[in-house]
Amino acid sequence: MRLFRFEPGASMAPHSHPWEHEIYVLSGRVVVTVGGEEVEAEPGTALLVPPNVEHSYRNPGEEDALFVCVIPLSGVPPGK
Numbered sequence: 001m002r003l004f005r006f007e008p009g010a011s012m013a014p015h016s017h018p019w020e021h022e023i024y025v026l027s028g029r030v031v032v033t034v035g036g037e038e039v040e041a042e043p044g045t046a047l048l049v050p051p052n053v054e055h056s057y058r059n060p061g062e063e064d065a066l067f068v069c070v071i072p073l074s075g076v077p078p079g080k
Contacts, residue, residue, distance in 0.1 A: 025046075
């Protein structure tokens, strides 16, 4: 499990990897782009990012965005 905090305007470049993961937004707003589809996620929103699908995140809001990323243990190399 990873906890991300994005300041207003912060983003993560598009990327992909061979494992799925789930995103759960705790506060603020996060625009999640998965496979070219853009979703604006608010607190309480959960999203699935399938394996090998390009995805990215950005905070379009005026406050910090906080979200959890849950990665299954299977398929993730040690240390990743």
